[in-house]
Amino acid sequence: MPKVSPLRGELRVMRRVDLRSDTVTTPTPAMREAMAEAEVGDDVYGEDPTVRRLEEKAARLLGKEAGLYVPSGTMANLIAVMTHARRGSEVILEADSHIYYYETGGMAVCAQVMPHTVKGERGFLTPEMVKAALRPSNLHFPPATLLCLENTHNRAGGTVWPLEQLEAVIDVAHDAGLAVHLDGARIFNAAVHLGLPASRLAERADSVMFCLSKGLAAPVGSVLVGRRDWIAAARRNRKVVGGAMRQAGVIAAAGLVALETMVSRLAEDHANARDLAERLAVVPGVSVDLEWVQTNMVMADVSGLGVAAPDFARRLAGRGVLVNAVDPHRLRFVTHKDVTAEDVREAARVVAEEAAACRV
Ligand code: TLP
Numbered sequence: 001m002p003k004v005s006p007l008r009g010e011l012r013v014m015r016r017v018d019l020r021s022d023t024v025t026t027p028t029p030a031m032r033e034a035m036a037e038a039e040v041g042d043d044v045y046g047e048d049p050t051v052r053r054l055e056e057k058a059a060r061l062l063g064k065e066a067g068l069y070v071p072s073g074t075m076a077n078l079i080a081v082m083t084h085a086r087r088g089s090e091v092i093l094e095a096d097s098h099i100y101y102y103e104t105g106g107m108a109v110c111a112q113v114m115p116h117t118v119k120g121e122r123g124f125l126t127p128e129m130v131k132a133a134l135r136p137s138n139l140h141f142p143p144a145t146l147l148c149l150e151n152t153h154n155r156a157g158g159t160v161w162p163l164e165q166l167e168a169v170i171d172v173a174h175d176a177g178l179a180v181h182l183d184g185a186r187i188f189n190a191a192v193h194l195g196l197p198a199s200r201l202a203e204r205a206d207s208v209m210f211c212l213s214k215g216l217a218a219p220v221g222s223v224l225v226g227r228r229d230w231i232a233a234a235r236r237n238r239k240v241v242g243g244a245m246r247q248a249g250v251i252a253a254a255g256l257v258a259l260e261t262m263v264s265r266l267a268e269d270h271a272n273a274r275d276l277a278e279r280l281a282v283v284p285g286v287s288v289d290l291e292w293v294q295t296n297m298v299m300a301d302v303s304g305l306g307v308a309a310p311d312f313a314r315r316l317a318g319r320g321v322l323v324n325a326v327d328p329h330r331l332r333f334v335t336h337k338d339v340t341a342e343d344v345r346e347a348a349r350v351v352a353e354e355a356a357a358c359r360v
Contacts, residue, residue: 014320017343017350021324022186022269022296022336025217030261031254038253042246043069044239050249054256058223061259062187062208063199066231068224068238069252073098073185075243076209076222078106081146082241083234084179084207087112089145092133092173094120096155098183099148110241114142122292123153124161127172134176147173150183151201152190155326157289158273158297158334160190163201170204180204185211185222189295192266206230215266215296216258217337220251265337269296272335272344279348280333283355298333299326300351305358312354319350 018024027035041047055067070076077099085091091107093100095117099107107113118125118133135141151166152158170180182205184190184198191198202208207226212218224234238244277293280286285304292299302312309325316323316331326332335344 015343015346016320016322017339017347018322019333019335019339019347020322021334022214025213025215025336025338027219027254028217028257028261028337031218031257034253034257035250038249040247040249043248044244044246048247048249048252050256051252054252054259055223057256057259058210059225061198062202062210062225063197064202064208064225065228066225068231068234069245069248069255070209070222070224070238070243071220071245072213073183073209073211073222074103074106075238075241076224077103077148077181077183078110078241079234079237079243080181080207080209080224081107081111081113081148082237083230084181085111085113085146086143088114088142090114090116090142091146091148092116092118092130092144092178093148094118094123094125094150094153096120096123096153097148097150098154098185099150101155113146116144122159123150123156124159124165125149125169126165127168130169130172144176144178146181147178148181148183149205150185152186152193152295152297154185154297157292157299157332158186158189158295159292160193160294161201163194163196166201167204174204179206181206182208184208186214186295188263189215189266189270192263193270193294207234212255212258215269215336216262218251218254218258221255223255262337266296269335269337269339270294272296272339272341273298273333275341276333276335276344276348279345280351283348283352285355285359286351296335300331300333301329302331302355303329305355307358312358315354315357316350319354321347321350
């Protein structure tokens with residue numbers, strides 16, 4: 001609902017542009033229709049035909065044997081860690097990865113594993129970095145059992161792993177006997193950027209999770225995919241963490257529509273992000289690394305304005321432009337299906353005006 005705001009003595013209609021995350025997307029009319037008509041059953045008995053169809057479709061799209069529908073990406077990652085990694089073992093992951101940074105320490109609380117973080121470059125590790133993190137077998141060290149990777153990488157700004165590098169890193173982990181889990185919350189954004197099927201990006205990983213409730217705009221859910229026997233073990237762990245649902249076909253139906261109708265349109269979000277990035281990059285005091293704006297995120301460093309990013313975000317919110325500060329210097333702008341090309345231009349205009357006001 002547009003708000004009316006008094007600005008410079010005139011009345012202007014304030015457009016609300018929500019760029020905090022693609023998680024704010026709302027379901028499409030086709031999703032709501034599919035939800036209303038979904039055939040359902042008790043999924044704990046394996047009797048929900050819609051959930052089964054979603055799990056099978058997700059597995060097929062990612063080139064894996066089986067899938068498991070879960071309430072959230074966080075739970076999917078937690079179940080993956082619980083299922084791959086022995087209690088007391090070490091899990092290697094990038095220092096800014098979502099699993100380490102944003103999942104409330106679930107891997108320590110529930111999976112009882114030891115995180116071993118490695119600082120990457122733009123969210124990517126190199127084979128050398130992983131080799132250096134692998135410690136020899138020794139009574140003093142926890143044995144490493146799992147490597148977790150993230151594509152696209154959230155805190156790096158939606159960056160896409162170069163495929164060769166991804167595969168080389170996975171090979172190093174496999175050679176050392178580690179399993180590899182890919183947090184592919186936005187794997188379809190990566191696939192669209194590379195012009196490759198998501199299954200190609202998922203090929204060498206042992207398990208992959210992706211979110212239906214981000215750019216694909218379904219209201220709830222993520223899917224974890226992998227080998228059939230591994231998914232059976234993950235299903236038990238989903239029950240452990242209370243994530244087994246009953247007539248979940250009602251929400252899974254929207255997930256099916258998301259996979260059928262929302263993947264190719266992600267290119268539009270990427271184009272909007274690129275346009276926004278180019279507009280922000282020319283605002284004095286704001287800096288954007290244009291080379292790394294690859295998908296639906298823009299990271300803007302506002303330290304040149306002499307104001308902390310959370311304070312600048314509050315100023316923007318007062319003008320109807322919602323963004324998240326990801327650290328004291330950087331703001332994250334995320335484009336998605338509920339943000340138009342015009343919204344993006346308006347957001348950039350508001351940033352330029354507020355930036356100018358900071359400088360006076
Ligand atoms: N990311 C959210 C916040 O939690 C930061 C966002 O707004 O980007 N993996 C990755 C790479 C993610 O970005 C997210 C969500 C998750 C996992 C968790 O998914 P949910 O929110 O479904 O638990």
